[in-house]
Amino acid sequence: MRRGTSIKLAGLSVAVWALALCVTPTSRSRTEALPQRLDDHTFWTLVSEFSEPGGTFRSDNLVSNELAFEQVIPTLQTQVAPMSAYLGVGPDQNFTYIAAFKPRIAFIIDIRRQNMLLHLMYKALIEHSATRMEFLARLFSRPPNVDLPANASADELLAAFEGVEPEAIAFERTRQEIRRCLTEDHGFVLSNADLGSIDYVFRAFYSAGPDIRYSSGRGNGWQPFPSYKDLMTEHDLQGVQRSYMASEDLYGALRDMEQRNLIVPIVGDFGGPKALRSVGRYLDMHHATVSVFYTSNVEQYLFTRDLWLRFYANVGAMPIDAHSTFIRAFFLNQGRVFRFDPGTQQAPVGPRSEQLLNPIQVLLGAFNDGRINNYYDVIELSR
Numbered sequence: 001m002r003r004g005t006s007i008k009l010a011g012l013s014v015a016v017w018a019l020a021l022c023v024t025p026t027s028r029s030r031t032e033a034l035p036q037r038l039d040d041h042t043f044w045t046l047v048s049e050f051s052e053p054g055g056t057f058r059s060d061n062l063v064s065n066e067l068a069f070e071q072v073i074p075t076l077q078t079q080v081a082p083m084s085a086y087l088g089v090g091p092d093q094n095f096t097y098i099a100a101f102k103p104r105i106a107f108i109i110d111i112r113r114q115n116m117l118l119h120l121m122y123k124a125l126i127e128h129s130a131t132r133m134e135f136l137a138r139l140f141s142r143p144p145n146v147d148l149p150a151n152a153s154a155d156e157l158l159a160a161f162e163g164v165e166p167e168a169i170a171f172e173r174t175r176q177e178i179r180r181c182l183t184e185d186h187g188f189v190l191s192n193a194d195l196g197s198i199d200y201v202f203r204a205f206y207s208a209g210p211d212i213r214y215s216s217g218r219g220n221g222w223q224p225f226p227s228y229k230d231l232m233t234e235h236d237l238q239g240v241q242r243s244y245m246a247s248e249d250l251y252g253a254l255r256d257m258e259q260r261n262l263i264v265p266i267v268g269d270f271g272g273p274k275a276l277r278s279v280g281r282y283l284d285m286h287h288a289t290v291s292v293f294y295t296s297n298v299e300q301y302l303f304t305r306d307l308w309l310r311f312y313a314n315v316g317a318m319p320i321d322a323h324s325t326f327i328r329a330f331f332l333n334q335g336r337v338f339r340f341d342p343g344t345q346q347a348p349v350g351p352r353s354e355q356l357l358n359p360i361q362v363l364l365g366a367f368n369d370g371r372i373n374n375y376y377d378v379i380e381l382s383r
Contacts, residue, residue, distance in 0.1 A: 034085075034104045034286045037260035040186045047116070048189070050278040051267035054113030062118065062204055064093040065214035065225045066296065066329045067234050068355045070242040073100045075357065080291050080323045085283050088294040089270075091118055093231070096243045097294060097327070098257060099250040104288060106257065107279050108265045117197045119265035120188070124181035125174070126258045132157055132251045140164075141171035141206045154245045158229040161210050171206045175199060270298055270314065271307030280318035289319045293360065294327040297353075303375040312367045315360060324360040328382055329353050356382035 038046070077100065086103035088094040089110050098106050108119055129135035133144055136157065144160035179195060182188050190198075205212055210229040226234075232245040244254050257263050268275020283290065293315070302308040331353045358381050366372050366381060 032286065034288050038262060038264075040188070040261065043261040043264060044186070044188050046264050046282070047266060050264075050275055050282075051113075051116070052269060052272045052274050054267050055111035055269060057112055059214060060114065060201075060204070061091060061112070061214060062201060063091055063212055063214055063228050064231055064296075066093060066353050066355070067226050067230065068353050069093050069327075069329065070096060070234055070236045072327055072355045072357055073097070073236060073242050074238070074240075076101065076292060076325060076327075080325055083291045084289045086292050086294075087279065087290055088292075089296050089298055091115065092122060092244075094263075094294065095122075095254050096250075097292065098263065099244040099254040100242055101292060102253055102257075103291060104262070105283075106263045108263065109268045109270070109275050109279070110265070111267070111269045113194075113267045114197050114201065116265040116267050117190075117194055118201050119263070120182055120190075121178055121198050121201055123258050123263070124178040126255050127181060128177060129255075132245055132248060133160070135251070136161060136210075136245075137170075138174045138177075139205050140209045141166045141168075141174060142209060143167070143170070150248050154233045154241050154243060157245060158210050158232055162229075164209070166206050166209065171203070175202055178202065269307070270295070271302055271305075271310035272314075273310075276311075276314040277317060280314070284319040289321050290324050290360070292325055292327060295329075297329045297331060299328065299378055300375050308372075308375075312364065312372070316364050316367075320360050320364075322359070322361060326358040326360055326363060326382070328356045328358060328379075330356055330379055330382070358382040 035042075073096075080101075083101045083103040086094075086098055086101060086106040088097065088106065088108050090108075094106070094108055108115070110116065125135055125138050129138055131150070133148065137143060140161055142161050142164040145162075145164050146160045148156055148160060178198060182198075183190055183195075211227045213227050214225040232243045233241065234243065235241045242250075244250050266275050266279065270276065280290075299308060299311070302311050356379070358378070363372070363378065363381055366377070372378060
């Protein structure tokens, strides 16, 4: 980057940071603490009023392409406890973090309206499924080929659906069940286009089953991305499986939050004027702080324009403390370096990424000082 451009951006970042300090919600009066549950009307009010107009992305992104997202969980469970609010982006990798951290409330903010609808589909499926096996049978419209005990591993659980053909009758029954749950039981106001988008997402899981991948649907063509099964059976650096499919206890913690309407999906751009600001004001008014903010690699795209300046200003207006932490996914060589099994030298199982941690106050301090000028400055602050 040219020196003149760097100085200009640094100056602009300071100006935006100063603006953020002027509007920080910590200066507002607070009301009651976070509720133990949200009623349906309040939940839908947050979804609809906090959301921005939907944007687009190059892929449907129905499942993650990050295999390493479990690796930071043990560290965060020690360093950031008890959890207040969780913020995240993207599909169901958020569920693994939510089940592990058990925050008081979670907001999933994504530029795609389809992602919000994907999470509503998950909400209906999880609420109607008392066990992991019931959930997967509904998600894939497939009956498991074996009965398993409640303490079955994620590997055993997903293996029970391998090679099983989907059932059209089961698909249609669950599709109608999802619609009734969302529009009748909860009373959410969904347009025909919204319902059609949910059908589209649900059909993708019906068609691909446990082999569904990031590149399924409107994706980037064939890539060696991990499958849903790969993601659910991954483990941390100590060999412990931590996905929300790893145990009934973890799935139960997730289901409890869904049943209490405490996982709130929002349509919003990280650099937009409304979504993150609204979440920040809500948290501050309810005596809550952002404990964890999972950004995946969204910041990489924000740096292609000036949206990163607006994003960090938005974060600066949120209630945080010394423990508040970013989780980032960093794809080495832009995802073109792949991880092989050293024993078998088998084909790659997915893009090589690393999950990085960064205290939010450290990032904002660097932003305030004009030391953030590009995406790799942000990566350098992460560990």
